[in-house]
Amino acid sequence: MKLNIKTRLVAAFAVLILLSAAIFYMGNTNSASLNDQLNTIVDSNVKRIMLASKNAEDIQFITKREKELILTGQVEEVQEYANLIENKNQELQERVELLRSISDEKGVEILESFSAKWNDYLKVYARIKSLSVKNTDSTQAEAYTLSRTEGREAAMGAVASMSQILKKNEKALADAKLQADQNYEKARMNMIILLCTAVVIACVVAYWIIASISKSISQAKSAIKSISEGDLTIEIVNASQDEVGELLDHLRNMVEKLKEVLMFVSTASDHIFSASTQMSATSQQMSQGSQEQAASAEEISSSMEEMVSNIQQNTDNAQQTEKTALKAASDIQEGSKSVNQTVDSMKKIAEKITIIGEIARQTNLLALNAAVEAARAGDQGKGFAVVAAEVRKLAERSQAAASEINELSGSSVSIADKSGKLLDQIVPNIQNTAKLVQEISAASLEQNSGAEQVNNAIQQFNQVIQQNASASEEMATGAEELSSQAEHLREAISFFKVGKDHGAGKKITQRRRPAPVAAIKTAPRSQGKHGVVLDLSNGNGSDHLDNDYEKYSG
Template sequence: MLNKLRAIHKIGIVFVLIAIVLAVSAVLLVKEKNFVQNKIESLNANPEKIVYLESIKNNLSWGVLELVPMSYPNNFLKIGQIKERLIGRQKDFNSKMKQFMLTKTSSQEEAYTRSEIQKESEKFFQALEKTVQAIELRGQEGLVEPTTQVLPIHNSLIQKIEDQIVILNQSYIQEKQSLANILNGITNLFMGVGLAFVLVTIFFIILFVFSSNGEYDKKIQVALDNVSTNIMIADKNLNIIYMNQSVKKMFENAESDIRKDIPSFNSKILMGSNIDTFHKNPSHQRSLLANLTSSYKAVIQIGGRSFRLIANPIISDRGERMGSVVEWDDITDQLVIQKEIDKQSKENLRIRVALDNASTNIMVADTNFNVVYMNRAIMRMFENAEMEIKKDISAFNLKALMGSSIDSYHKNPSHQRNLLSSLTTTYEANIQIGGRTFNLIANPIINDKNERLGSVVEWNDTTNQKAVQKEVESIIQNAIQGDFSQKINSENKAGFYKNLGNEINKLLDITSSGLNDVANIMEAISKGDLTQKITADYKGTFGQLKDYVNNTVSKLSEIIADVRNNSDALLSAAEEVNATAQSLSQSSSEQAASVEQTSSSLEQMGSTISQNANNAKQTEMIASKASEKAKEGGSSVQETVKAMRQIAEKIGIVEDIAYQTNLLALNAAIEAARAGEHGKGFAVVASEVRKLAERSQVAANEIGELAGTSVEIAEKAGSLINEIVPGINKTADLVQEIAASSNEQATGVGQINKALAQLDGVTQQNASASEELASTSQQLNAQAESLRQNMDFFVLHEMESKFSPHHKENFKPVVSSKPKLTPKAVAVTKVLHEEDDDEFEKF
């Protein structure tokens, strides 16, 4: 037995040593794993050598660009400034080259390429120095030949640097793959060490269980109690017979959560209880542990916590199953962390895919202002604009943008570096490259620790937008000048700009159509054609303008038709008055002749009585006829007065119509003012209509005044005729007295002579009044004819012109067959007629 115990002690010492070796190996593996992971992370970023080479390449490119100031006429630098910049570039190059040469070489090929790059660089800067000297000697004209000497060296050197970058990339890819394989091997080895450590731990547990030496068992138990692994041992009946301190502490910490699923769980009374309390299906677990011959791993969920279990059977030397040992590991926090890592990885991948497929042009630069990301949209934008960009930046290469510095986009890189370095909020700017306009929106990238990680820039090619804006401005200016013929070309546009162009073209078409229709109507009105109407369908303000124009034309047609009909009636009445006046004048002449005859008869009265009797009879007949004519003249005058009053009333209607037309024109002008720019043309038309209404009102007033004067003259003529009638009657009485008593003729000759003198005066007055009435009627006739001619200027619809000159025969007066007196011309009427013609010509 003693020998057996000694053997067990020796085996225990061996396993302790193995455990120590495994622990040391685990520590070393963890350190090696961390080193490899850090190495892989450093490889994920731009390698140190490649960064140096990229910087060297940029310095070389900018060195050539410094020699070509003529590419930027507005930024021509003096020779001293060129030399100063070249010296700065050479210092920066030497610093980067020195750092690059200090890095380790991984192959002879790389070492050879390094030496070639160094030699070519020396030649390049020697050529640069010659160029500067040539510039100092010959000025700007010396740029051509030295630059052609520098460019071949520059291109050869750039090619070698790019070849070296390709070699380094391939080398780093291989190194990264090798490190990844090493990391996988370390992980597998670490798992093997862990498993071996578990087996050693299990051995110590077995020693505790099966050792017959109580002191030895106690030492093993102490060892198990102090290990960090959570260990639980159950007998063959699955009753818990051992739990180390670590697993007890784990259950105490998780007790409140476990009770959510197992309310009776108590960590203090676990010892001696059955493991069935941990499982919802105990029979399955019993069957699994009973048949356990090797390690079994599982993860169970209890009360929201996740536990990883590693179960191993305990078998005696005789092969008898004595129980099971279970390693518990609370991996709840690990799963949460892993879940968060997975979630973050998915989010990063989702963001990356979203950015790749976004239509916004996005570029990301690191803190060294090197481009580290460009999405597909910006790649397409640069691909479309590459040829134009090369006009200003000949070294621009879309395929080499990734990893290059953003300095290549700017003529003053230091300004942009200072701006982006101090950027804390959104910064927006517009730049011109190769005839294209780009809108840039830059934002800083700052993490949760307020550390600056770089900058994100949104690029927007606004060249087409600026062109469309300029085109729209040109068309609007033409429209302001009244030219609607210019249109936006939508064939070379798409999307929003195409829709905008089509809508603006529609606006120009409807505006041009509406204004042209109004202009055509106004042109027809100016030519006297009132039969035209706007028939096109318009909405809104154009619809209102259409209605107003059509209503104005209709109303004007009605007014013209009424004025034309009234002028026809006035002309007919004037002709009747003229005929009556001429007839009255003729009667007055006859009466004067009769008086002369009476005087002659009185002279012959003394010769013979019989002759007196005959003359008396003739005189009686003449007196009777004169009385009848006087009565007829009185009736005619009364009819003339009545007609004059009717004319005055009609003229009042015309004056009211002119006043209403003036109000309508004023309202139209107000509506045109509300329409703004679109109502200017109609405002002019409304103003002209208003002037026409005012002229019509003035003409109506003048005609009214003339009609009033005519009424007064006619009344005066009536009064005179009424005075003639008693004289004629008296004459008839005297003739009768002469016929009755010829004896008294001698004594009454004197009285007769006096009566004849009075009769002669009255007759002369009648003749004068008749001439005045004839003159007035001729004036009225001339004005009515002038008004009718003015109204004939307008062409109306058939229904509106039913009383037009074509129908004026209905109003044709009855004219006496006796000779007419020649009417006197009225100068005022002629002048008014000429002025009316002039106004219509202007309109």
């Protein structure tokens, strides 16, 4: 049966409340009976006593006034005393009636006797009074005697009746006191018994509850103490099934969860540590790479500036070349004209030479004819024949020379013609060249602006690289910070002991040193206009980062 603490407490308190209620009821009942008795005493006995004593007083008063009435000799005073006595008697009668109403049977009997006696007295008094009114010495003496005998006797009888009532009621009072004492004793005994029972039950129940709770609570207390000291290896055994048992269950679950979380956190912090260390190294490498990049970009920028100046020079040269080419074209046109003129002149010369050749030929013929004539003349013509032969030879030479000149002039004409044609061909070529050079010039200008843009872009690039470098340095610092935080986290977690399997408490002894910053080495600026040589070999040959790359030497 599962009795949880609430049920137990409720049951215990219910029992205690019931016992308390019983005690209260008992006390209340006793008090009520006592009150009833007291009321009875006060309302009947005491009142009777009071009334009786008052009556006795009044009887005394009346007897005294009766004496004075007797003693006084004056009618007025007698009447006055008679009035007083009448009034008192009235009160007395009323009181007697009241007493009668509250008296028991015996009392009523006594009152009956009292009334009889009093009526006797009143008869005596009426005689006394009538004697006193006569106011003579005899009457007075008679009245006095009457008063001393009959009156006194009746009054004493009435007083005795009242004393009887008093005695009777005093005895009743004493009886009531005794009764009350008895009741009180009884009630006290009952209440003491009940209280003792209640105390015993409360003690038993309290012990039971405390005993059942205390074990679990002390278990929980020790478990929580262990946890507070960071020891999570504790075994929590739960035997009870009440709230504290549940508490222990939850505590065990909590410890398990805490263990898991701590293991997780420990592993995570391990990972964070290694990752942040790696990140630190990587970002340092990145920073270094960025710096190298920046240096390279600087080199590129200066190379670009050189290129720009080269392009400028190219542009100037191209413009110069264009002018030169245009001038050459016009010169060549001039030359072509000259050559054509030369050709014409040569042709004229050839014509002239042809005429000379003709003349020489005719001379030759003439000389031949002369020679024939001379030969036919025989010896007489011999001398002439010699002359004719000489003339003919001269003519022949002239002819040969003329024909040679002719040939030469012909070939010259053809050559000059060819030259002219070539020159004519050259002119459009040169003009074409000039146009091309113009295009080259325009292209160079465009190239110039392009190179400027490239230069600007490189500058921006450079800025970005610088920013990257600083950012990655910051990142490295951040990663360092992160790793130290991870270390702190480890240390914090190492406070908890979760068991042998998990190295949460293991101290990290080997801290990964950041990778040595490779020296940024830029190749010396190559002289002249051959661009730059970037030495990316890191100063000492290739490292593992170069394995992914192929090297080409140019």
